[in-house]
Amino acid sequence: MINLKKLAILGSTGSIGTQTLQVVDQFPEQFKVELLVAHSNWQLLLEQARRYQPKWVVLTEESAYQRFCAENRDASLVVRYGMDSVLAALDALQLDMVVGAMMGAAGIAPTLKALELGIDIGLANKETLVSGGSLVRKAQQKSGAKIIPIDSEHSAIFQCMEGEKTCARRILLTASGGPFRNMPMEQLKQVTPAQALKHPNWSMGRKITIDSATLMNKGLEVIEANWLFETDYDDIKVLVHPQSIVHSMVEYGDGSVLAHLGRADMRIPIQYALTWPARKDNSLEKLDFTKLAGLEFFEPEWEKFPALSLAFEAGRTGKSATAVLNAANEIAVAAFLENRLSFLGIPKLVEDVLNHHNLVDIESFEQLLEIDQWARLQAESLIKEYHQ
Numbered sequence: 001m002i003n004l005k006k007l008a009i010l011g012s013t014g015s016i017g018t019q020t021l022q023v024v025d026q027f028p029e030q031f032k033v034e035l036l037v038a039h040s041n042w043q044l045l046l047e048q049a050r051r052y053q054p055k056w057v058v059l060t061e062e063s064a065y066q067r068f069c070a071e072n073r074d075a076s077l078v079v080r081y082g083m084d085s086v087l088a089a090l091d092a093l094q095l096d097m098v099v100g101a102m103m104g105a106a107g108i109a110p111t112l113k114a115l116e117l118g119i120d121i122g123l124a125n126k127e128t129l130v131s132g133g134s135l136v137r138k139a140q141q142k143s144g145a146k147i148i149p150i151d152s153e154h155s156a157i158f159q160c161m162e163g164e165k166t167c168a169r170r171i172l173l174t175a176s177g178g179p180f181r182n183m184p185m186e187q188l189k190q191v192t193p194a195q196a197l198k199h200p201n202w203s204m205g206r207k208i209t210i211d212s213a214t215l216m217n218k219g220l221e222v223i224e225a226n227w228l229f230e231t232d233y234d235d236i237k238v239l240v241h242p243q244s245i246v247h248s249m250v251e252y253g254d255g256s257v258l259a260h261l262g263r264a265d266m267r268i269p270i271q272y273a274l275t276w277p278a279r280k281d282n283s284l285e286k287l288d289f290t291k292l293a294g295l296e297f298f299e300p301e302w303e304k305f306p307a308l309s310l311a312f313e314a315g316r317t318g319k320s321a322t323a324v325l326n327a328a329n330e331i332a333v334a335a336f337l338e339n340r341l342s343f344l345g346i347p348k349l350v351e352d353v354l355n356h357h358n359l360v361d362i363e364s365f366e367q368l369l370e371i372d373q374w375a376r377l378q379a380e381s382l383i384k385e386y387h388q
């Protein structure tokens with residue numbers, strides 16, 4: 001009998017989490033889901049628990065946990081509340097892989113824990129690397145656990161670098177350009193959350209969809225690429241590619257460029273991370289080149305989308321700058337979605353918080369949490385000042 005790969009899915013109720021379960025459905029003889037973690041969506045978690053029969057589920061929102069407990073009829077299922085319980089579950093279950101698909105910096109603690117335990121991670125949750133990259137690197141080096149990227153661009157780069165990482169010269173990171181690529185700068189002032197939530201090519205969670213509209217998502221991905229592939233910022237080139245067919249490319253010193261192409265379907269990179277180093281057939285629709293109208297590549301509009309330069313700058317600055325960038329952006333996006341901040345206010349707020357910050361080296365998780373909290377409080381107080 002083949003050994004089943006035992007999985008934990010952190011953020012199982014989200015866009016990546018539910019698509020991960022669809023991949024699991026395709027390979028029932030390969031994977032066994034042992035742990036599901038969600039925040040608020042107890043109804044969907046309950047359905048998932050009934051279907052996949054994990055040993056543990058954890059909810060990180062208390063009222064959702066209580067509702068789950070009230071409705072759950074499976075006495076053998078371990079149901080817990082809170083981040084400490086997520087860490088306890090990672091400890092208790094003999095896992096082979098953790099899928100990091102939570103939203104935001106909440107993913108840092110379980111990612112570090114999994115790496116410390118030597119468990120490989122399929123990582124979608126880019127904020128963890130942006131904020132805690134140095135701690136993640138240390139934990140990974142200590143245990144030797146692997147991080148296999150799920151973010152489509154990074155999965156593409158990872159695949160283009162297989163076996164040839166050391167001689168790669170440059171990363172060409174593609175970006176769709178988001179829904180406002182053709183909108184004049186002047187009109188960006190009036191953009192509403194409903195407009196920003198309409199991504200042209202991908203259906204994703206709300207936070208990453210807004211990040212895609214500001215191009216902060218690409219900025220976060222630049223920092224993510226720097227940590228994952230140890231590529232200098234000068235050697236990461238962002239290219240706007242509105243068709244989202246080329247998921248990224250790697251340029252080599254001999255002039256060869258390797259590209260990864262595919263349909264815009266996250267189940268492809270999720271599956272690759274889960275089955276790596278093997279590549280498995282699946283029944284997903286394949287790319288039809290005769291139906292492609294053309295592939296275009298443009299320089300990003302730096303002035304129109306300042307979030308991208310802010311991220312490059314924070315990445316080059318290093319130390320605590322990227323943790324501050326990430327935390328301020330999380331607050332800015334939430335405030336924009338609640339109509340408390342304008343669209344152009346998002347990069348402005350991030351820049352203002354960075355300007356108020358005194359850089360430090362990040363030595364521990366506790367210190368990172370303090371900096372993250374400081375940036376969130378600073379961002380909230382600046383939003384209040386903007387309205388005075």
Ligand code: NDP
Binds near residue numbers: 101
């Ligand atoms: P969603 O918003 O769809 O899902 C987020 C998941 O995280 C949900 O399960 C949610 O639980 C959970 N969650 C939210 N807040 C918390 C919290 N404070 N503590 C613990 N869990 C929490 O996001 P996506 O699936 O789109 O994105 C997840 C991650 O993957 C992000 O980091 C994103 O950048 C990255 N990513 C996503 C891509 C995509 O195509 N969607 C592509 C590449 C990367 P609940 O729903 O129960 O409240």
Ligand code: MG
Binds near residue numbers: 151152153221
């Ligand atoms: Mg991406």
